[in-house]
Amino acid sequence: MMNRNQWLLGFFMFLSATYALAQGPTQEHKQQKPATQAVQIVALDECDPATFNAALGADFCKNVALGAFTTLDQLFAQAAAGTPDPGWDFEPDSVVIKEGTPLSVVDQGGEPHTFTEVANFGGGFIPPLNAGADTVPECSGGFKNLGVARTRILQGSEIKLPELSKGKHLFQCCIHPWMRVEVEVK
Ligand SMILES: [Cu+2]
Missing domain, CATH: 1.20.5 (Single alpha-helices involved in coiled-coils or other helix-helix interfaces)
Structure with a gap:
């Protein structure tokens, strides 16, 4: 025994x-397996409150990051040079989800962004930030375009996306067009 x-x-x-x-x-199989639990995408930036708010109005940038800010001039200069600031970013860059999985985007940066679905990635509605690319139709008109206004995310807020159909969906920021995410729905 x-x-x-x-x-x-x-x-x-x-x-x-x-x-x-x-x-x-x-x-x-971690990479290929589509997510079935709610997925959250984070918008980040390093806007410098002093220079952004001097040009764009009080409270435009409410960044709480400690230091490492990018000034408004630096942001425009980097974008014009074709090397946009990587601190302006959606994370993760690509997501694979199962159909019906809730997807949300939260703005943990200091300034507003948009999370706008586009047919093809391209320029946003502020031409000097586009590095020569044309404004994509989905971003044209800026916030006067209801489609853009509806997809705006303010600092500290979260938007829930409507349920996406199967296949690939491209999303970008209509202000900072290098902020991009590819969502694949299985
Ligand atoms: Cu943005």
Whole structure:
């Protein structure tokens, strides 16, 4: 008959084998497996409150990041040079979800952004930030365009996306057009 120690040893060997089995396949298929739990995309930026608000009005930029800000002039200069500031970013850059999975975008940056679906990536509604690209039709007119206004995200707020059909969907910011996300719905 098994004594208590033998029984415990057997039990722990069983547990570690089960754990190893559970870990292996999960990690291998992590990339391809569509998300079924709610997915949140984060909008980030490093707007410098002093220079942005001097030009664009009080409270336009309410950045709480400590230092490492980009001034308004720097932002425009970098965009014009074709090397837009990587601090303005949606994360993650691509998402794979199962149809019906809730998707939301939260603005954790300091200034407003938009999360606008486009047929093709391209320029936003502020030509000097477009590095020569044409404004895409979905962004044209800026916030006077209801489609753009509806997809605006203010600092600290979150928008929930309507349910997306199967296939690939492209989203970009209509202000900072290098902020892009590809969503694949399976
Ligand atoms: Cu933006």
